[in-house]
Amino acid sequence: MNAPFALTRETVRIAELRQPDEATRIDGFVAETHGSVFHRPAWLLAVEAGTGNRARGLLAEKGGAITGWLPLTEVHSPIFGRVLASSGFAVEGGVLADDPATARLLCAAATEYAQRLSCPTIELRGGMVGEGWDVTTDSHCGFIAPLAPDDEAQLLAIPRKQRAEVRRSLTFDLEISVGRDAAERAAHYAVYAESVRNLGTPVFPRGLFDAVLERLDADILTVHHQGEAVASVLSLYHDGAVMPYWGGGTWNARALRANDRMYYALMLHARARGCDRFDFGRSKTNSGAYAFKKNWGFTPEPLSYASWTAPGHAKRDADPTSARHQSRIALWKKLPLPIANRVGPLIARGLG
Numbered sequence: 001m002n003a004p005f006a007l008t009r010e011t012v013r014i015a016e017l018r019q020p021d022e023a024t025r026i027d028g029f030v031a032e033t034h035g036s037v038f039h040r041p042a043w044l045l046a047v048e049a050g051t052g053n054r055a056r057g058l059l060a061e062k063g064g065a066i067t068g069w070l071p072l073t074e075v076h077s078p079i080f081g082r083v084l085a086s087s088g089f090a091v092e093g094g095v096l097a098d099d100p101a102t103a104r105l106l107c108a109a110a111t112e113y114a115q116r117l118s119c120p121t122i123e124l125r126g127g128m129v130g131e132g133w134d135v136t137t138d139s140h141c142g143f144i145a146p147l148a149p150d151d152e153a154q155l156l157a158i159p160r161k162q163r164a165e166v167r168r169s170l171t172f173d174l175e176i177s178v179g180r181d182a183a184e185r186a187a188h189y190a191v192y193a194e195s196v197r198n199l200g201t202p203v204f205p206r207g208l209f210d211a212v213l214e215r216l217d218a219d220i221l222t223v224h225h226q227g228e229a230v231a232s233v234l235s236l237y238h239d240g241a242v243m244p245y246w247g248g249g250t251w252n253a254r255a256l257r258a259n260d261r262m263y264y265a266l267m268l269h270a271r272a273r274g275c276d277r278f279d280f281g282r283s284k285t286n287s288g289a290y291a292f293k294k295n296w297g298f299t300p301e302p303l304s305y306a307s308w309t310a311p312g313h314a315k316r317d318a319d320p321t322s323a324r325h326q327s328r329i330a331l332w333k334k335l336p337l338p339i340a341n342r343v344g345p346l347i348a349r350g351l352g
Contacts, residue, residue: 008063010102012109015057015069017041026059029066030096037216037238038090038125039071046215047073047088050208051349056084056117058109060102068097070106070127074117077350081316083121084114085352089208091142091282094127094306103128111308120313123352129306134315141300143280143293144241147271154267162295166264169257175224176265180213184220187229188246191222193341195248200330205345209234209246221266223249223258231258235266241277242270263296 016022023041030039037043044055053075060068073088087093095103107130114122129135148154158166177184185206193203212218212234222232233247244266249259267278280298283289294300309315 010060010062010067010105012058012060012068012105014113015041015059017044017055017057025066026057026069029069031239033069033096033098034239035069035096036090036092036126037236037243038087038092039069039096040216040238041071042215043087043090043212044071044073046211047208049215050205050211051089053088053349053352056113058106058113060097060106067099068095068102068106070095070110072110072113073352074119075350075352077347077352079347080350080352081121082117082119083123083316083352084110084117084119085123086125086127088352089204090125091140092126094124095129097128100128104130106130107133107308111310114308115310120310121316122308123316124306126304127306133306133308135304135306137302137304138285139305140282140303141285141290142282142303143298143300145278145280145298147267147276147278149271151268154271155264157297158264159295159297162260162297165257165260169261169264172256172258172261173225174230174256174258174261176221176261177224178219178221178269180219184222185210185213187222188220188232188234191229191232191250192234192246192248194250194337197337197341198251202343202348202351203341203345204246204348208349212236218245221262221269223253223256223262223265225252225256225258228252230256231262233262233266235270237270237273237275240275241279242266242273242275243279243281245281 026041047053048055053073056072056074058070059066071087071093073085075083075085075088095106097103110122148157155163155166189206196203217237218234220232220234222229230253231249233244236243236245253259280293282303283293
């Protein structure tokens with residue numbers, strides 16, 4: 001009779017993200033499980049380089065193979081508190097695992113890890129969760145659609161009303177540039193900073209955009225009018241999809257339909273790069289951005305987000321639409337742009 005043997009036990013440990021071999025193994029697991037760009041170690045390390053928030057993560061392993069992965073960013077903020085976010089400054093994240101039992105194991109380990117790091121809150125932007133977590137499925141929606149096979153088909157794929165706006169944008173004297181150099185970065189940051197100030201939101205540190213451009217497959221597309229940048233977007237490329245991630249326009253962009261031109265141009269550019277899907281990212285359900293993306297013909301897909309709060313602590317509130325922050329947002333909109341650009345990154349690096 002054969003001797004009995006012990007089954008290999010699944011374990012969880014802290015990932016060594018700064019070890020190239022470890023990062024490569026995790027990247028392979030992310031690709032195999034069709035994880036997002038925000039699950040990649042490169043994203044976590046770019047966020048750390050650009051904001052100072054520590055890149056962390058938990059690995060589940062069995063028999064020497066990765067069975068689960070939870071990317072984490074340790075975010076510190078004197079205004080919004082401390083949080084482990086998965087992933088930091090991202091719209092996706094959470095546990096990657098084929099087995100719900102592995103997901104529960106990682107989530108349980110995450111709660112212990114958070115308390116060791118004095119983080120009373122964990123936020124998971126997707127993925128499976130364990131027991132006792134607060135899960136919401138009605139706060140945000142994602143928008144993804146296939147790219148059309150050619151330029152004309154792409155235009156015709158846009159619903160009639162929005163297509164008319166795109167056609168109108170094509171009548172204006174607008175020029176498109178795409179790149180990653182210093183001039184493109186400066187133009188993008190100027191436009192983006194003005195755009196988010198007008199929305200009442202602190203701008204992220206410019207170093208975050210630089211770090212993402214340097215570590216990931218990303219570029220900047222900018223719309224110019226008479227030599228002036230009026231709309232610009234930094235986009236991410238991952239697994240055959242393009243995601244316009246940090247974008248905006250100046251006050252002049254609206255009359256010129258520059259944002260409409262920007263997204264249409266990005267669709268054409270992404271297809272030329274070999275992409276087959278356009279990921280419009282997430283938006284708050286029933287918000288203005290939500291309606292805008294529906295107007296382009298994208299179908300909203302509810303996203304599942306989860307959070308855990310340590311006993312005895314209040315739930316973290318970094319939601320810009322919450323009543324608590326409305327007076328701050330109204331004040332921020334009135335700030336002179338130079339002041340907003342100086343102070344904004346100090347606040348925004350704690351949003352996570």
